[in-house]
Amino acid sequence: MSVFNSQPIDGVIPATLLAFDNDMQIDEAASRRHLRDVAATNGLRAITVNGHASEVHACTFDEQQRILEFCQEELNGRLPLINGIYADGSLEAARLARMAEAGGAQALLIFPPNSMIMGGQLRPEMALTHFKTIADATDLLLIAFQYPQVSGQGYPFDTLLRMIEDIPSIKAIKDWSNDAMLHEKHIRSLQSGAAGRAITVLTTHSSWLMASLSMGANGLLSGAGSVIPELQVALFQAVKAGDLPAAQAINDRIFPLAQVFYTPPFLDMHNRMKECLVLLGRQDRAVVRPPLMKLTDGEIKRLSQALDAAGLLARAAAE
Numbered sequence: 001m002s003v004f005n006s007q008p009i010d011g012v013i014p015a016t017l018l019a020f021d022n023d024m025q026i027d028e029a030a031s032r033r034h035l036r037d038v039a040a041t042n043g044l045r046a047i048t049v050n051g052h053a054s055e056v057h058a059c060t061f062d063e064q065q066r067i068l069e070f071c072q073e074e075l076n077g078r079l080p081l082i083n084g085i086y087a088d089g090s091l092e093a094a095r096l097a098r099m100a101e102a103g104g105a106q107a108l109l110i111f112p113p114n115s116m117i118m119g120g121q122l123r124p125e126m127a128l129t130h131f132k133t134i135a136d137a138t139d140l141l142l143i144a145f146q147y148p149q150v151s152g153q154g155y156p157f158d159t160l161l162r163m164i165e166d167i168p169s170i171k172a173i174k175d176w177s178n179d180a181m182l183h184e185k186h187i188r189s190l191q192s193g194a195a196g197r198a199i200t201v202l203t204t205h206s207s208w209l210m211a212s213l214s215m216g217a218n219g220l221l222s223g224a225g226s227v228i229p230e231l232q233v234a235l236f237q238a239v240k241a242g243d244l245p246a247a248q249a250i251n252d253r254i255f256p257l258a259q260v261f262y263t264p265p266f267l268d269m270h271n272r273m274k275e276c277l278v279l280l281g282r283q284d285r286a287v288v289r290p291p292l293m294k295l296t297d298g299e300i301k302r303l304s305q306a307l308d309a310a311g312l313l314a315r316a317a318a319e
Contacts, residue, residue, distance in 0.1 A: 011045030014225025018054035053223030080106035094137035164195035
């Protein structure tokens with residue numbers, strides 16, 4: 001039985017990166033090393049694999065299955081694993097869900113299908129059917145990934161409420177609405193039980209994380225946690241404790257990294273995080289699969305400057 005059947009899905013949940021070798025094949029040893037580095041951070045609630053951060057869009061079903069397997073082997077029960085479900089079709093999403101449950105995942109992060117991008121918001125029954133198809137395939141609890149409304153893949157608020165009301169296995173949302181007013185509405189309404197039961201809001205607004213957490217989100221799920229898990233834990237704890245000076249001091253360190261991670265083109269954010277791991281000496285290479293491409297020397301230099309401003313380069317050198 002999943003630990004989340006009796007516990008909330010909350011707190012700090014990094015989404016780890018996936019290492020590739022120079023032939024663009026999965027580098028299992030390097031990926032395990034990265035997972036160990038992140039999991040060693042005190043105060044984490046869980047870790048997410050097979051998400052955006054691990055370039056799930058470029059991984060086959062068999063590769064996703066193996067990623068979950070070796071991550072389970074590496075963690076050996078020290079932290080729960082949440083597995084991403086990224087598929088354009090509901091039947092394939094259900095197949096991934098069954099695989100993840102069989103592989104020991106403790107919860108599922110459900111991405112919105114790209115197939116809904118051209119008007120799916122006008123057909124709420126599509127979102128409901130997608131989640132029901134997944135829920136019927138697994139006993140695991142679900143996290144609904146809420147995209148920005150302007151993307152065409154975000155769930156309108158009323159649709160989100162219907163999803164939560166009709167599908168009891170939805171236990172949290174990963175909120176990337178990218179709209180401060182809507183984000184606060186999610187937090188105030190869902191966490192207080194407006195849909196009939198309390199739903200955790202896990203923010204992924206990592207470009208304005210302190211502001212988001214200060215609205216009351218009960219957790220965060222972020223690819224930036226692959227680089228700065230200790231800073232995310234410290235910020236989350238400071239905000240929860242109401243310690244504004246401490247939170248501001250931590251945010252001052254996160255700020256330069258957020259500025260370089262989330263600058264256009266936004267799709268390079270995890271590419272940049274991989275380069276940071278190399279700059280910090282935590283990985284040997286930063287290979288991505290196409291269509292993602294290697295960053296320019298100028299951008300890598302800016303990443304180095306941001307790491308220095310955050311105090312992470314000096315710490316890495318000392319270690």
